[in-house]
Amino acid sequence: MARVPVAEGVFTWPSDEPQLIGSRCNQCGIVTFPRQDSCPRCASTEMDDQLLPRRGWLWAWTTQEFPPPSPPYTGPTGDAFVPFGVGYVELDGEVKLETRLTEADPEALSIGMEMELVVLPFRSDDDGNEVVTFAFRPVG
Amino acid sequence: MDVAIVGIGLHPFGRFPGASGIEMGAFAIRRALADAGVEWRDVQFAFGGSYEVDNPDAVVALLGLTGIPFTDVYNGCATAASALTLAADTLRLGDHDLGIAVGMDKHLPGAFSADPRNYACPSWYGELGYFVTTKFFGMKINKYMHDHGISRSTLAKVAAKGYRNGALNPNAFRRKPLSEEEILASPMLNYPLTQYMFCSPDEGAAAAVLCRAEHAHRYTDTPIYLRAATVRTRRLGAFEVHSPWLPIEETAGPTVDASRAAYEMAGIGPEDVEIVQLQDTDAGAEVIHLAENGFCADGEQEKLVADRAFEVDGRLPVNTDGGLIANGEPIGASGLRQVHEIVLQLRGQARERQVPGNPKVGYTQLYGAPGTAGVSILSV
Numbered sequence: 001m002a003r004v005p006v007a008e009g010v011f012t013w014p015s016d017e018p019q020l021i022g023s024r025c026n027q028c029g030i031v032t033f034p035r036q037d038s039c040p041r042c043a044s045t046e047m048d049d050q051l052l053p054r055r056g057w058l059w060a061w062t063t064q065e066f067p068p069p070s071p072p073y074t075g076p077t078g079d080a081f082v083p084f085g086v087g088y089v090e091l092d093g094e095v096k097l098e099t100r101l102t103e104a105d106p107e108a109l110s111i112g113m114e115m116e117l118v119v120l121p122f123r124s125d126d127d128g129n130e131v132v133t134f135a136f137r138p139v140g
Numbered sequence: 141m142d143v144a145i146v147g148i149g150l151h152p153f154g155r156f157p158g159a160s161g162i163e164m165g166a167f168a169i170r171r172a173l174a175d176a177g178v179e180w181r182d183v184q185f186a187f188g189g190s191y192e193v194d195n196p197d198a199v200v201a202l203l204g205l206t207g208i209p210f211t212d213v214y215n216g217c218a219t220a221a222s223a224l225t226l227a228a229d230t231l232r233l234g235d236h237d238l239g240i241a242v243g244m245d246k247h248l249p250g251a252f253s254a255d256p257r258n259y260a261c262p263s264w265y266g267e268l269g270y271f272v273t274t275k276f277f278g279m280k281i282n283k284y285m286h287d288h289g290i291s292r293s294t295l296a297k298v299a300a301k302g303y304r305n306g307a308l309n310p311n312a313f314r315r316k317p318l319s320e321e322e323i324l325a326s327p328m329l330n331y332p333l334t335q336y337m338f339c340s341p342d343e344g345a346a347a348a349v350l351c352r353a354e355h356a357h358r359y360t361d362t363p364i365y366l367r368a369a370t371v372r373t374r375r376l377g378a379f380e381v382h383s384p385w386l387p388i389e390e391t392a393g394p395t396v397d398a399s400r401a402a403y404e405m406a407g408i409g410p411e412d413v414e415i416v417q418l419q420d421t422d423a424g425a426e427v428i429h430l431a432e433n434g435f436c437a438d439g440e441q442e443k444l445v446a447d448r449a450f451e452v453d454g455r456l457p458v459n460t461d462g463g464l465i466a467n468g469e470p471i472g473a474s475g476l477r478q479v480h481e482i483v484l485q486l487r488g489q490a491r492e493r494q495v496p497g498n499p500k501v502g503y504t505q506l507y508g509a510p511g512t513a514g515v516s517i518l519s520v
Contacts, residue, residue: 006267006268007262007264010262033385041387059283060279060282061279061283062282062330063278064269064275065328065330065331066329067269068253068270068271068272069253071266072253072254072263073266073269074267075267084269086279090388093388094388095386095387095388096385096387096388097384098270100268100270111283133264133268
């Protein structure tokens, strides 16, 4: 079964050490995620791809305890739905990005904890592929 | 030029099978016209807000096809603030003497959804289940509680106040008081927010008749003056709903910007305000918005809520009609419901939930996707 990314150009794939792909503004230096072809700070249209660090720290978090409205959500619903954590991870000095967390237990999550990028199964598509997504897990 | 509100009208909020959004809008407009003692043919312009009704101006089919300029607006949860602000600004232009702002909506139950691409988010953001407004509110209050020492008990107290006030409001959707224990024990939706800490999308309409202040006494003995009405969108660095990423730099949200602009415009400060209506999409939002609008410092809510400061008979009554938690949120109408409540309170007509001491200055605030806020300041 092939493992395909949820969308092209979001993270380097296939890869043993996948990295998220953002943009850096050529003019003011701001980093965005995902790629964006114009700058939300200085309005420049000169944006370069930027591979983002694989580690960071948890800036904010919550849990998603019910299946999100579908569409647009395409993951498991009904009895197959498993609550998941969601948070913003700050990749030091670069950007804060919203991500699924491997942990959904409020007792196991705390702001400031160190996190690292992983790639996880999300769902199966109609061709029998396993659709994978990026997520972050607590380190250690 | 100053602007006065001389008539208010509301269609109750809740679920009304068989009634269309437009019909509820017409109901609210008729109430507001009767309150002002004017006829529809006296209205020279209108602004109408809705999410579900794509052309609120179609309400003229039920009221009279008088040919007036009737502009439809939509700004998410701040829609009614846009209608109110534009109506006031239109009077200031000087071409018209009397106009109306109306909001109406009729939502299905359940969390709002949309195509993420229409919010400048990638499709995968929605596919993965991140395009969920309640999740943002859970994350924002969870971080706020961590940073400023707010407890889950305070969230339950704020929600309980909403239901308690709603029980005194015949127009409210939720009219059954709920205990803090029941609120905390309801299903967790997005930690730390439980089901009963959230408002629900529902149905309803509200309207206000506005005129040039110098004409107000033609219509009423109790004009309420609109001292400020502002709308702001987010700046880079604000922590906002539907944001796949945020920059490292942090800045205040649009509520803070709209609030400061409104105080400046009115020449009134938060210390002068005696009654407040805040966007309580969830109990945490009310807690955060107390500070964002200048009514307390970050973290002071914990003690102030415990001291019952924001109850109807408290030091600064907040969401006296039950807020969104008890009224639900018909998006287009919600902000004009807030104005309706402030006008009733400033006139001394709020019956069982009347704030004592003849309040003279009231305040309303809306906030919603994708980072839009509206504030109004009203006074006798």
